Amino acid sequence: MLNIENTIDRIRELIENGDNEQLRTELETYHSADLADIFQELKPEERLACITNINEELASDVIEYLPPQLQVEILGDIDENLASRLVSKLPHDEAADVLGNMEEDETEAFLENLPKKFSSDVRELLTYNEDTAGGIMNPLVLTVYDNMTVKEALDTIRIKAEKDNMELYYAYVVDKSSHLVGVLSLRTLMTTPVDLNVSDIMSKDIVKVLVDDYQGHIADIFMKYQFNALPVVDLYNHLKGIVTWDDVQYIVEEETTDEIFTSSGIVTDIGGDDDDILTAGLLHSIKARTPWLFITLLGEFVAVTITSRYDKTFTALPVIAAFMPLLAGLGGNIGTQSITLMVRGMSTGQITLSSGWKYIGRESLTGLSIGAIFGFLVMAVTWGWKGNVELGLIVGVAMALNMTIATMIGTLTPLLLKKMNIDPAVASGPVIATTIDVIGLAVYLTLVTWYLISF
Amino acid sequence: MLNIENTIDRIRELIENGDNEQLRTELETYHSADLADIFQELKPEERLACITNINEELASDVIEYLPPQLQVEILGDIDENLASRLVSKLPHDEAADVLGNMEEDETEAFLENLPKKFSSDVRELLTYNEDTAGGIMNPLVLTVYDNMTVKEALDTIRIKAEKDNMELYYAYVVDKSSHLVGVLSLRTLMTTPVDLNVSDIMSKDIVKVLVDDYQGHIADIFMKYQFNALPVVDLYNHLKGIVTWDDVQYIVEEETTDEIFTSSGIVTDIGGDDDDILTAGLLHSIKARTPWLFITLLGEFVAVTITSRYDKTFTALPVIAAFMPLLAGLGGNIGTQSITLMVRGMSTGQITLSSGWKYIGRESLTGLSIGAIFGFLVMAVTWGWKGNVELGLIVGVAMALNMTIATMIGTLTPLLLKKMNIDPAVASGPVIATTIDVIGLAVYLTLVTWYLISF
Numbered sequence: 041m042l043n044i045e046n047t048i049d050r051i052r053e054l055i056e057n058g059d060n061e062q063l064r065t066e067l068e069t070y071h072s073a074d075l076a077d078i079f080q081e082l083k084p085e086e087r088l089a090c091i092t093n094i095n096e097e098l099a100s101d102v103i104e105y106l107p108p109q110l111q112v113e114i115l116g117d118i119d120e121n122l123a124s125r126l127v128s129k130l131p132h133d134e135a136a137d138v139l140g141n142m143e144e145d146e147t148e149a150f151l152e153n154l155p156k157k158f159s160s161d162v163r164e165l166l167t168y169n170e171d172t173a174g175g176i177m178n179p180l181v182l183t184v185y186d187n188m189t190v191k192e193a194l195d196t197i198r199i200k201a202e203k204d205n206m207e208l209y210y211a212y213v214v215d216k217s218s219h220l221v222g223v224l225s226l227r228t229l230m231t232t233p234v235d236l237n238v239s240d241i242m243s244k245d246i247v248k249v250l251v252d253d254y255q256g257h258i259a260d261i262f263m264k265y266q267f268n269a270l271p272v273v274d275l276y277n278h279l280k281g282i283v284t285w286d287d288v289q290y291i292v293e294e295e296t297t298d299e300i301f302t303s304s305g306i307v308t309d310i311g312g313d314d315d316d317i318l319t320a321g322l323l324h325s326i327k328a329r330t331p332w333l334f335i336t337l338l339g340e341f342v343a344v345t346i347t348s349r350y351d352k353t354f355t356a357l358p359v360i361a362a363f364m365p366l367l368a369g370l371g372g373n374i375g376t377q378s379i380t381l382m383v384r385g386m387s388t389g390q391i392t393l394s395s396g397w398k399y400i401g402r403e404s405l406t407g408l409s410i411g412a413i414f415g416f417l418v419m420a421v422t423w424g425w426k427g428n429v430e431l432g433l434i435v436g437v438a439m440a441l442n443m444t445i446a447t448m449i450g451t452l453t454p455l456l457l458k459k460m461n462i463d464p465a466v467a468s469g470p471v472i473a474t475t476i477d478v479i480g481l482a483v484y485l486t487l488v489t490w491y492l493i494s495f
Numbered sequence: 496m497l498n499i500e501n502t503i504d505r506i507r508e509l510i511e512n513g514d515n516e517q518l519r520t521e522l523e524t525y526h527s528a529d530l531a532d533i534f535q536e537l538k539p540e541e542r543l544a545c546i547t548n549i550n551e552e553l554a555s556d557v558i559e560y561l562p563p564q565l566q567v568e569i570l571g572d573i574d575e576n577l578a579s580r581l582v583s584k585l586p587h588d589e590a591a592d593v594l595g596n597m598e599e600d601e602t603e604a605f606l607e608n609l610p611k612k613f614s615s616d617v618r619e620l621l622t623y624n625e626d627t628a629g630g631i632m633n634p635l636v637l638t639v640y641d642n643m644t645v646k647e648a649l650d651t652i653r654i655k656a657e658k659d660n661m662e663l664y665y666a667y668v669v670d671k672s673s674h675l676v677g678v679l680s681l682r683t684l685m686t687t688p689v690d691l692n693v694s695d696i697m698s699k700d701i702v703k704v705l706v707d708d709y710q711g712h713i714a715d716i717f718m719k720y721q722f723n724a725l726p727v728v729d730l731y732n733h734l735k736g737i738v739t740w741d742d743v744q745y746i747v748e749e750e751t752t753d754e755i756f757t758s759s760g761i762v763t764d765i766g767g768d769d770d771d772i773l774t775a776g777l778l779h780s781i782k783a784r785t786p787w788l789f790i791t792l793l794g795e796f797v798a799v800t801i802t803s804r805y806d807k808t809f810t811a812l813p814v815i816a817a818f819m820p821l822l823a824g825l826g827g828n829i830g831t832q833s834i835t836l837m838v839r840g841m842s843t844g845q846i847t848l849s850s851g852w853k854y855i856g857r858e859s860l861t862g863l864s865i866g867a868i869f870g871f872l873v874m875a876v877t878w879g880w881k882g883n884v885e886l887g888l889i890v891g892v893a894m895a896l897n898m899t900i901a902t903m904i905g906t907l908t909p910l911l912l913k914k915m916n917i918d919p920a921v922a923s924g925p926v927i928a929t930t931i932d933v934i935g936l937a938v939y940l941t942l943v944t945w946y947l948i949s950f
Contacts, residue, residue, distance in 0.1 A: 077719075201685060266741045268723065285741075288744075289717075293718075296751050300755060301836075303755075304834075322861060329865060333828055337821075337869060351813040355810050358806040359803060361802065364816070364819055364820060365799065368823065368824075369798070369928070370792060372928070373787070373788055373791050373925050373928070376760070380755060380758075381761070384756070390773075392535075402773070409781055
């Protein structure tokens with residue numbers, strides 16, 4: 041990796057000096073992924089100076105590595121013929137992603153400027169939902185026919201791979217009507233006698249996805265079977281494209297972000313990418329964040345209602361109020377730990393619905409043990425500090441109970457939600473924290489009341 | 496994907512009937528990844544019946560897909576010669592992982608039973624830290640020499656790929672002392688005239704990692720450059736192995752789990768995998784979970800100390816106490832949202848240290864807006880409910896202030912931690928939640944006091 045700050049200073053200097061020759065030489069020493077990192081730190085006019093100065097192959101590669109909003113910005117700012125040339129050098133799926141992020145009239149203008157075949161391929165890709173196999177796949181697939189020999193197949197691959205700049209993973213075998221009938225690894229092709237028939241050596245057990253399969257499903261299949269690429273077919277088993285492992289990296293990253301955001305009570309399905317929540321308009325941000333906060337508000341009003349009933353307790357023994365945040369805070373934290381362990385375990389596949397229930401006992405025991413330790417600590421401190429052994433005892437016992445109950449709720453709720461086919465990640469944030477708050481306060485104040493009545 | 500419950504019932508029935516022939520036929524219809532899923536749901540003795548019944552190639556494949564504790568369990572339970580044969584059929588890196596998870600004397604026993612070359616390769620792999628390139632890489636690399644022609648290189652690849660069951664990604668070019676000097680894509684090899692020299696067509700700009708590079712670094716490089724495989728070299732540039740994209744899937748999953756656990760205040764670097772926290776002994780679990788809870792305890796005692804000073808307020812106006820959980824709960828939630836957005840943005844690379852500061856204003860505005868909405872709601876409800884406009888006003892204003900401050904703390908802290916080279920994920924959980932609790936209470940109680948004095 042490169043020291044980006046020094047590099048940027050040097051590039052800025054070259055731009056200021058207007059030394060285009062040397063700027064070009066300097067820029068072209070970097071890998072396109074590094075240039076994309078550099079471009080992100082530059083000002084818009086600096087970026088333009090750079091992109092128009094490097095060769096078009098490299099410029100197109102750099103655009104592929106940039107985040108969506110920058111892709112659109114740069115292509116809108118440069119000369120429209122250059123922009124069309126750069127887009128036409130992108131892989132089809134990437135070109136569709138870029139054009140899909142533009143305003144509709146801009147997209148149309150680009151499509152009209154692009155080479156005919158490319159433009160119609162991209163147009164087809166744009167009809168698919170961007171979160172499905174159709175929206176992710178590359179329609180350029182390395183195919184051979186089932187009636188070829190290995191030699192013919194190898195020759196075909198050589199020509200196609202050279203012409204279309206294709207990545208080689210597997211060769212997919214189709215019949216004359218483009219139905220997917222088999223798959224061949226390059227290893228098999230390269231190590232098999234050249235006069236055998238493709239149909240005799242191909243594997244017919246094909247793991248494939250449908251054009252409208254959702255991306256989460258596709259990622260699950262990749263993670264499970266560990267393929268480099270999967271073929272995408274329509275309902276008639278016509279081969280439409282391939283999804284490759286690098287597409288899946290992005291899917292997994294997006295799905296993980298989704299899981300993490302959902303766990304924090306951020307709503308992710310209000311349109312736009314998850315990344316947009318920080319950068320999109322204020323209204324978008326408010327829409328993403330208020331729903332679960334509102335649920336929390338309702339929950340906490342229950343807590344207020346319960347607590348309100350103890351007016352007399354607070355009047356008689358006001359110190360009781362002071363310990364409420366302590367109990368709520370620790371109960372919430374240990375409960376969140378349990379939820380996190382369960383939700384993550386479910387999403388990595390370590391915890392299944394059938395194996396999950398055994399963790400309840402285990403987690404309760406952990407909660408009880410830690411609760412006992414912390415209950416004892418709190419009791420000791422409270423007693424020493426307030427000089428009141430009964431108060432210490434009440435707070436300590438409430439703490440132990442509270443932490444145990446919190447782990448139980450934190451373990452059980454994700455399992456119950458999963459059982460009801462609700463995404464367990466929604467459990468992890470606000471709702472459970474509030475529930476634990478309410479129950480914790482109720483336990484504590486009940487203990488207090490019971491003590492005040494008894495003594 | 497398969498309907499696992501029906502399948503398991505059918506397999507159980509076949510095991511009970513002792514119909515080994517049919518059990519074998521049934522099991523061998525599944526992909527090894529599916530069998531691994533099935534095995535995880537079976538009881539230990541059922542698993543044994545299955546693994547000893549299928550052919551050894553398949554059995555070894557299934558073991559590769561199983562989670563570590565099951566791998567060790569099964570290999571310990573079956574006949575020791577069969578176990579050795581199954582291990583010797585695993586890829587070297589996987590064999591090293593499996594043996595590395597056993598007790599030391601078991602590992603030694605296996606190593607002595609394995610074929611000599613295999614055993615010494617695995618022994619070398621076991622010397623590397625399992626979180627570094629050396630611990631992840633496969634030492635079997637497809638290499639060609641720099642003085643070969645394309646034809647010689649292709650012939651070499653054909654033979655090696657067949658013999659060693661190797662995945663084909665790139666061919667790495669070494670000189671006669673095994674120094675890595677170039678890389679060739681198979682596409683280049685297959686589409687270049689066969690009489691050219693390898694050294695003339697190979698790429699010399701090689702992105703590579705060192706044997707002791709940590710896995711997070713390796714994953715970053717994969718995500719950035721989008722390679723299928725990366726060569727691993729030692730300090731003398733000797734080629735030692737390759738890391739492939741499917742290894743990276745696991746690294747990314749592990750690093751994400753780490754990030755998520757750390758954010759919830761679970762300590763992940765106390766030895767063992769993160770997955771172990773739920774399954775390991777009670778003591779391990781307590782060690783992972785108490786440190787941040789203890790910090791929370793200290794923080795919350797600060798809250799108790801502050802709140803204790805308002806004894807007289809609670810005596811005079813006990814309803815004040817009832818609203819404390821409401822304020823703490825909502826402040827904590829909106830603060831957690833901000834932290835999550837920042838920490839996740841940093842870990843996906845969307846937010847950098849240089850670009851991060853601009854989000855503070857944006858987040859504060861979001862906090863202020865949502866705070867104003869919720870403050871108004873709470874004021875209205877409190878006023879209507881308690882019939883006390885001043886109380887409503889105090890709670891409402893405290894709510895708005897609290898939510899604004901919480902977003903600011905939640906945005907700023909991860910940036911400051913990053914600036915100080917501390918993992919920002921540690922900010923996300925307990926510490927900030929407690930800080931927000933303390934500040935929220937202080938704001939609220941100050942407002943209350945100011946009101947009680949003024950009126």
